[in-house]
Amino acid sequence: EAQVTQNPRYLITVTGKKLTVTCSQNMNHEYMSWYRQDPGLGLRQIYYSMNVEVTDKGDVPEGYKVSRKEKRNFPLILESPSPNQTSLYFCASRFTGTGGEKLFFGSGTQLSVL
């Protein structure tokens, strides 16, 4: 089954404690991205990756890091989390064809930073 898998689903942490949210896709997509979703603000892109070892900032990259060492994996790293990073996070991979593009999303990670 084609899917994007992210873990964990729920995470509670404290300010300053480094954490990593993992993301893996099995569709051989080159493009992957991370979003955060906040009430009233919709989905905002944090970082994206066009391919292995190619990453770039999205609209809200401050406080986040990513790496893309393998095509299937795209982890999101918060080196020193702060309460304003409490949010619902989604990883996505993208298929682009002649008809446009389709994003496949993971099930989300609800992060609370105390």
Place this chain on the structure above:
Amino acid sequence: QKEVEQDPGPLSVPEGAIASLNCTYSNSAFQYFMWYRQYSRKGPELLMYTYSSGNKEDGRFTAQVDKSSKYISLFIRDSQPSDSATYLCAMSASTGGFKTIFGAGTRLFVKA
């Protein structure tokens, strides 16, 4: 001003009615228009996409794009309680590398 504006609702319709959702946008370069459906505690799933202006129908769902007015709509006929979800409009352009811009989402409730 946001690039994509979407009324957050909630929108409540009775079962069997037509639900109408819409978005406006400001960037005339957008060519691809999508609607994603998101159930509670789940990731968004692509529901409909259209290229440029016009209508597209898929079962009970109809997507309309009016590029001259920078306005897109999603109509759900014969609404069912299972249609209760948040609907996000999304847009992209090939000139922007297909970067997808999302609306904030409209919460739809279909009452049985």
